[in-house]
């Protein structure tokens with residue numbers, strides 16, 4: 001495939017002269033910093049936060065590079081995955097001219113972010129077994145299609161997309177394929193981050209918000225070719241990841257055995273939850289899940305949702321999504337929380 005990333009980039013972004021912050025301008029060795037109008041005396045906290053953070057988060061990236069086996073230069077960090085998604089639109093999609101493809105039922109932010117950026121969304125639904133319709137996706141592509149979003153494991157269905165379908169799309173689409181692996185730590189599927197050298201049009205997203213237990217820090221990870229990473233860095237807000245988040249995330253990345261332990265517990269709790277749910281008459285299909293949640297079809301999702309809310313238990317009603325009639329998405333909680341859910345369901349009059 002003859003892939004030219006620059007041909008995909010918006011003209012205004014190609015021409016853009018990026019903002020150059022004080023911390024970015026000077027890269028030599030210095031001990032007196034009078035360049036950024038900070039308060040040199042300190043912060044009214046036990047830790048010092050008076051200096052602007054590293055705009056490129058190198059310490060955090062080196063740690064990620066070690067764990068993920070991907071060079072730090074191939075990593076971009078966003079203020080949550082949602083920032084990565086928004087920046088992708090702003091790099092590649094000219095409003096009211098370009099289009100993107102999503103495969104519902106899937107993560108809602110791809111479409112919302114497209115709407116915010118005034119970019120056309122083409123929807124090619126997943127099949128009834130929640131797999132990609134690769135042929136229909138490729139047929140929907142035209143000269144203005146810039147991005148295809150693939151979520152695997154998919155939210156809210158929980159399943160992996162078949163690798164052959166993903167590869168077919170990567171091999172036959174001249175735009176950028178964004179694979180969202182937010183739930184990869186729970187999955188048996190192999191991550192696509194080892195395939196970056198194979199596919200110049202590949203962007204992989206992961207996050208510290210799920211298995212890593214750091215949703216409040218807002219750390220979204222993005223892996224791609226250096227050419228693509230350079231574009232993200234060119235347009236990002238200069239200090240998009242705050243110092244507290246950089247520092248805390250770097251420390252958290254040392255705790256791999258704790259995180260692996262939680263992953264195993266969540267997977268075991270999921271199997272237990274599935275067994276318990278199978279006993280209820282109002283439960284129909286429980287969809288196979290490679291994530292830390294399950295999609296469950298019930299006789300009346302609206303009634304179940306309202307009942308659980310009355311018991312102070314919140315699940316997600318996904319009934320209005322394609323092929324998800326009367327489906328609720330249930331996150332796997334602690335063993336204790338899951339037991340509460342099951343106990344409440346025993347009193348549900350279906």
Ligand SMILES: *Cc1c(COP(=O)(O)O)cnc(C)c1O
Pocket residue numbers: 079080081082083107151155180182206207208209210215218219220
């Ligand atoms: C939860 C989730 C994310 C994570 O978003 P953050 O902004 O990184 O917290 C990304 N993609 C999908 C599909 C998700 O379900």
